Amino acid sequence: MENLKQAAAVEAAKFVKDSMVLGLGTGSTAAYFVDEVARLMTEEGLSITAVTTSFETASQAEKLGIPLKSIDEVDHVDLTVDGADEVDAELNGIKGGGGALLMEKVVACYSRDYIWIVDDSKPCKQLGAFKLPVEVVTYGAEQLFRIFEERGYKPSWRMRGDERLLTDMKNLIIDLDLGVIKEPEKLADELKSMCGVVEHGLFINMVKKVIVASSEGIKILEK
Numbered sequence: 001m002e003n004l005k006q007a008a009a010v011e012a013a014k015f016v017k018d019s020m021v022l023g024l025g026t027g028s029t030a031a032y033f034v035d036e037v038a039r040l041m042t043e044e045g046l047s048i049t050a051v052t053t054s055f056e057t058a059s060q061a062e063k064l065g066i067p068l069k070s071i072d073e074v075d076h077v078d079l080t081v082d083g084a085d086e087v088d089a090e091l092n093g094i095k096g097g098g099g100a101l102l103m104e105k106v107v108a109c110y111s112r113d114y115i116w117i118v119d120d121s122k123p124c125k126q127l128g129a130f131k132l133p134v135e136v137v138t139y140g141a142e143q144l145f146r147i148f149e150e151r152g153y154k155p156s157w158r159m160r161g162d163e164r165l166l167t168d169m170k171n172l173i174i175d176l177d178l179g180v181i182k183e184p185e186k187l188a189d190e191l192k193s194m195c196g197v198v199e200h201g202l203f204i205n206m207v208k209k210v211i212v213a214s215s216e217g218i219k220i221l222e223k
């Protein structure tokens with residue numbers, strides 16, 4: 001599995017050009033891409049500026065000497081490369097398994113190009129086997145949890161040890177166990193309209209290319 005994640009990351013690095021502003025994703029697959037960017041800088045002399053999607057990725061990139069800026073300090077992002085938890089045939093997906101969905105979506109929104117790198121366990125027919133993360137402000141979170149229960153969405157708090165996880169943006173995550181999501185766009189609209197919901201892990205019509213690594217090799221899915 002680790003080899004596949006790394007293979008997808010190395011493939012994505014072929015789209016990296018000198019002087020790019022890169023968005024660096026979060027998670028075990030994205031971490032291989034961060035390593036690869038550092039290698040391109042040191043071994044091939046590429047000059048890169050990066051924007052990160054979590055404190056965890058920022059820490060990795062800093063250790064590797066990749067110059068970082070915040071999303072508010074750059075006038076554009078050329079390319080963001082990130083992992084995903086599920087991808088369907090339309091290249092819609094669920095993200096947020098690592099709890100970074102808000103920063104991931106913000107950076108993706110402001111990127112000119114956006115690629116996902118996944119191993120072959122991630123593509124699926126329909127989204128929903130993976131619990132859908134919803135990031136909510138702390139104030140009123142219990143109300144949202146109760147409403148999700150009433151709607152049959154089987155919510156659970158994202159935990160870190162015995163405590164509710166606080167995201168990098170100081171919010172909570174409620175994971176919804178929805179089963180097959182028949183109408184992702186409708187659900188996305190519903191969640192976005194709820195008071196106190198900051199973001200959800202449905203990434204619809206955002207990614208242009210998905211690099212899938214399997215034991216058979218690399219496949220690139222494109223819109």
Ligand SMILES: O=C(CO)[C@H](O)[C@H](O)COP(=O)(O)O
Nearest residue numbers: 027028029083096097098100
């Ligand atoms: O959305 C994410 C983090 O919030 C990750 O990209 C997603 O969870 C995939 O992670 P991994 O590559 O470790 O399977």
